[in-house]
Amino acid sequence: MSTSGERNREATGFGGEAIEALRKRVRGPVLTPDDEQYDTERSGNQTARSHRPAILVGAGGPADVQQAVVFAVRHGLPVAVQGTGHGLAAVAAEGGVLINTSRMTGVRVNAEAGTAWVAAGVRWDQVIHEAASAGLAPLAGSAPGVGVVSYTLGGGLGLLSRRYGYAADHVRGIDVVTADGRLRQVTATSDPDLFWALRGGRDNFGVVTGIEIDLMPVPALYGGGLFFDFSSAREVLDTYVRWSAGMPDEMTSSVAVISFPDAPVLPPPLRGRHVVHVRIAYSADDLGAGKDLVAPLRALDPFNDTVRELPCNEVGTIHNDPPVPGAFESATTLLGELGSDAVGSLLDLVGPHAPVPHVVELRHLGGRLARPADIANAVGNRDAHYLLNVVSRLERADIGDIRPAHERLLGAVAPWSTGGRALTFLNGERDTEYVRSAYDPADYRRLTEIKAAYDPENTFRLNHNIPPAAPGRA
Ligand SMILES: Cc1cc2nc3c(=O)[nH]c(=O)nc-3n(C[C@H](O)[C@H](O)[C@H](O)COP(=O)(O)OP(=O)(O)OC[C@H]3O[C@@H](n4cnc5c(N)ncnc54)[C@H](O)[C@@H]3O)c2cc1C
Numbered sequence: 001m002s003t004s005g006e007r008n009r010e011a012t013g014f015g016g017e018a019i020e021a022l023r024k025r026v027r028g029p030v031l032t033p034d035d036e037q038y039d040t041e042r043s044g045n046q047t048a049r050s051h052r053p054a055i056l057v058g059a060g061g062p063a064d065v066q067q068a069v070v071f072a073v074r075h076g077l078p079v080a081v082q083g084t085g086h087g088l089a090a091v092a093a094e095g096g097v098l099i100n101t102s103r104m105t106g107v108r109v110n111a112e113a114g115t116a117w118v119a120a121g122v123r124w125d126q127v128i129h130e131a132a133s134a135g136l137a138p139l140a141g142s143a144p145g146v147g148v149v150s151y152t153l154g155g156g157l158g159l160l161s162r163r164y165g166y167a168a169d170h171v172r173g174i175d176v177v178t179a180d181g182r183l184r185q186v187t188a189t190s191d192p193d194l195f196w197a198l199r200g201g202r203d204n205f206g207v208v209t210g211i212e213i214d215l216m217p218v219p220a221l222y223g224g225g226l227f228f229d230f231s232s233a234r235e236v237l238d239t240y241v242r243w244s245a246g247m248p249d250e251m252t253s254s255v256a257v258i259s260f261p262d263a264p265v266l267p268p269p270l271r272g273r274h275v276v277h278v279r280i281a282y283s284a285d286d287l288g289a290g291k292d293l294v295a296p297l298r299a300l301d302p303f304n305d306t307v308r309e310l311p312c313n314e315v316g317t318i319h320n321d322p323p324v325p326g327a328f329e330s331a332t333t334l335l336g337e338l339g340s341d342a343v344g345s346l347l348d349l350v351g352p353h354a355p356v357p358h359v360v361e362l363r364h365l366g367g368r369l370a371r372p373a374d375i376a377n378a379v380g381n382r383d384a385h386y387l388l389n390v391v392s393r394l395e396r397a398d399i400g401d402i403r404p405a406h407e408r409l410l411g412a413v414a415p416w417s418t419g420g421r422a423l424t425f426l427n428g429e430r431d432t433e434y435v436r437s438a439y440d441p442a443d444y445r446r447l448t449e450i451k452a453a454y455d456p457e458n459t460f461r462l463n464h465n466i467p468p469a470a471p472g473r474a
Contacts, residue, residue: 018075019055025067027060028103041100044085045145046427048327048394051080053098059120060103062175062183062209069207070181072097073459080462081207083121083147085325087154087427093462099207101149106210109134114217115172118148119210125316132313136215139167141424142279142319149211153202154424155379155438157387159223159281159315160216162252162367168199169373170214176206179455183209188375197450200378200439202423203463204447205454222282222290223318224306226297230274230351233257236300237343240278240362243296245337245385249367250284251293254319256361257350261396269304274351279318280307327394331406332425334384335362335416345412349405356397356405363387378447380439381420388413389425426464435464445469 023030031038032055041058042051054077057068072079080093082100101120107127108117111134116127125144131137139158141151153174156167164170174186176198184206186195198205228236240255247253255278262272278297282290287309294307306317335342350360363386370382390409392402410417423438436444444466451458452468461467 018071022055022057022067022071026057026064028058028064028100029056031056031058042082042098043325044082045325046085046087046328047325048329049092050085051082051093051098052095053080053093054095055097056100057097058100058103062104062177065099065101065120065177065207065209066181066183068097068099069177069179069459073179073181073457078462079207079459081120081150081203083150084123084145086143086146087150087424096462101207101209104209109136109215111136114215115212116215117210117212120147120149120208122148124148124151128315129313131215132219132311134215135217135219137218137312137315138213138215139164139170140315141167142316143321143323144316145321145323148213149208150202151424152211152213153198153200153208155200155422156424157363157365157369157422159221159252159318160218160283161369162247162249162364163283164216165368165371165373166379167213168377168379169368171199171211171377172214173212174198174208175210176208178206179457179459193450194454196376197378197447199373200380200423200443201447201450201466204451204460204466206460216283218283218312220287220312221310221315221318222287222294222307223280223310223315224308225304225318225320226278226280226294226300226302226307227270227304228276228278228300228302230257230276232300233276233347233351234343236276236278236297237347238340239296239300241338241340241343244364247293247364250282251290252281252283252364252367254279254361254363256359257347258359259351259354259357261357261393278302281315281318328391328427329394329399329402329406330389330391330425330427331410332387332389332421332427333410333413333417334365334381334420334422335386335388335413336383336418337385338362338416342413342416345415346409349409349412354405356392356401358390358392358402358405360409361389361391363389378439378443380443381418381422384418384420387422387425423464432465432467435466438464 078096104119104121124140448469
């Protein structure tokens with residue numbers, strides 16, 4: 001019978017002694033598929049795909065990340081990263097070294113400067129709560145369980161986005177371990193190219209160990225949800241697209257058609273029901289105006305209305321994304337201006353007659369999202385008006401039915417698609433064309449050149465990959 005060291009040598013070209021040496025240098029656990037803890041350590045929120053690395057390093061801090069990257073490069077292995085496992089981007093690691101950052105949970109709020117330094121493994125809920133006690137709010141998204149670093153460096157489309165822009169537009173500094181094993185503190189002045197690329201290019205240039213982000217002076221929102229029965233979907237969606245197009249930058253909103261399962265965890269009015277859910281996040285110095293702005297939607301007579309003055313530490317209740325791990329498949333595209341014809345095309349494929357149950361959401365963009373960041377970054381597609389995102393849970397339908405249903409939905413809105421996508425909403429697509437579509441063409445070229453300078457061997461390729469520019473082009 002072969003030993004674990006021999007099996008590793010067969011699979012990876014190195015044996016148990018190399019792993020033992022790594023274990024001595026690393027504070028956190030170093031695991032192989034033979035270790036009992038391996039399955040727990042590689043599991044994340046998205047259970048449809050899971051990493052199966054040859055070596056898994058549970059990083060206790062930046063020094064462990066450096067050791068793991070140096071080890072991987074020395075043995076010619078690619079590096080993948082997992083914070084919370086909400087993303088499991090393009091490629092679930094098969095072989096290679098997976099660095100799990102979930103033990104790196106430090107947050108330091110500087111209320112006077114209006115900033116927070118956040119370590120790689122931190123989820124939004126921790127920052128939301130620590131910032132709220134100082135009357136501040138981060139640019140978090142719909143689900144507080146998502147990881148801060150990956151969300152932010154992927155762009156980060158949040159509940160305050162139309163007022164303040166992408167989360168990536170409000171990053172002050174990034175600590176990152178690059179492929180040469182160096183831990184760099186990257187700012188706009190220290191390494192302008194890398195700083196530009198990391199904010200939007202996310203995981204292609206190294207393993208980020210911490211970021212410094214801006215917090216906004218937002219103690220409360222006027223926010224929550226309006227729920228309508230699917231029978232009034234046409235009227236609600238038509239009104240929503242007209243209404244949203246006229247909203248000030250302070251209003252960030254989205255609408256979703258949701259087929260709820262008949263599950264006991266859900267409140268009875270939603271259980272097994274097809275609904276339209278309008279999500280409201282109004283943030284302004286005077287929240288009083290929010291009520292008037294929401295009035296045209298309220299006039300459509302929602303069966304449930306949770307929109308109210310909302311302390312910032314309750315923002316997770318606006319979308320109420322399920323906090324528990326699950327298996328899902330999704331599809332996305334960015335859209336231009338929409339009208340009644342677009343709504344009709346969508347509604348033909350959603351609701352009770354849809355071939356598979358799904359959540360189909362339109363997030364309203366524009367406002368500050370449409371303008372470049374004060375310090376330019378790689379986040380692209382700022383001209384889009386809406387983001388379409390479709391999510392289906394694999395417990396409720398077969399993948400063989402889900403994929404064609406998603407394709408039909410994307411086909412139905414193709415006349416309004418800009419052809420672009422938002423990086424944080426890509427899920428599972430491996431094609432480099434998908435990744436390219438997240439960027440403006442000149443920015444994509446610049447990203448490939450910066451990649452060639454910092455990661456010429458494409459060590460960081462188990463992700464939504466930006467390959468290095470061919471030699472001579474960088
Ligand atoms: C329920 C739900 C709600 C969401 N809501 C929003 C939303 O409102 N707005 C929005 O913009 N996005 C949203 N997203 C998408 C989310 O921002 C991305 O999936 C993000 O990549 C998740 O990061 P994570 O660390 O939680 O997940 P992980 O799966 O751990 O990470 C995703 C990828 O990010 C990279 N990565 C993680 N940590 C690091 C690091 N320290 N250094 C370098 N690379 C790293 C890795 O390549 C990894 O594969 C949502 C996702 C879900 C599942």
